[in-house]
Amino acid sequence: MKKYFIYLLLAIFGLVVVSCTNRDETVVATDTYPKMADITANFNPGNSYSVSQGLSINSTDVVLVYRQSGVDNGNPIWQQIPRTLFLTEGELDYDFDFTKNDVLIEAGGTIDFSLQNAAFIANYLSNQRFRIVLVPASKGKNAQVDFSDYQSVIKFYNIPDWK
Template sequence: MKKYFTVLLLAIFGLIAFSCNDRNDDVVVNDQDTYPKMTDITGSFNAGNDYTIAQGISIADTDVVLVYRNINSGNSNGTVWQLLPKTEFLEGGRELDYNFLFDTSRIEVFTEGNFDQSTVSATEATTYLNNQRFRLVLVPASQGKNANLDYNDYNSVIKFYNIPDRK
């Protein structure tokens, strides 16, 4: 009888201990619809498009867009990606800024200058305005939180987010 009493006492003690346990565990949410991805856009900046290239996207309102400009297009030394925003310093004290805006459904990459952009030379237009290629990297903000990551280094970014590079 003493053996049954001990088992019963242990069972009651276990039930009480389990029910009194703090069950306010942190909830881990696995967001299945958000993942790092990238896409490329190419376009030319001109007065007709208000020096803006637009692209539709679909991201959560907590996600982040990184935009890189290919600054080595047409060069046999390989592709070099530069993070925006970026200012290019032209002759005569002129500055041409590349920047972007985004929301959950659209991104706009645009140029602004401290001069009338329609006055660029043909060589400058070829280098800075015509057939510009940009890489949009869409990443969940939660994945990069507190990350020790140099976002200026495109290769580090795609490695961190495990995004296959497009050659």
């Protein structure tokens, strides 16, 4: 009986050792991240102050949208939207929504755009550049990344920066 007990203990020990090995498995992603798109928007009454960009968005994607608010030494300055600008004319909002097929970017707020001069339109409604970045939700869930900071996002996700 003692011999069977020893063999049983050896078999259990062997099973535990084999099942507890540390396997360093490489997971191959089926999607390519990041997915990015640049949009130049001209907001006007004809497009209801909105512009749409078609994209294939997975349910596991996080959609980030940034507006180029200026340039510093030839480098774009990106601000995450939604964003409210408090101007002397009133509040100007840049906002977005999305479906699995597209991202819609809108300009709105308390300002009556039809009453604004050419300088206002040139600065805030014409040739507005936006960058849409799709990143995987699973990686960012517990990530220490500031999504409002475009530079932090591209560094964390190892995204080559487009100029």
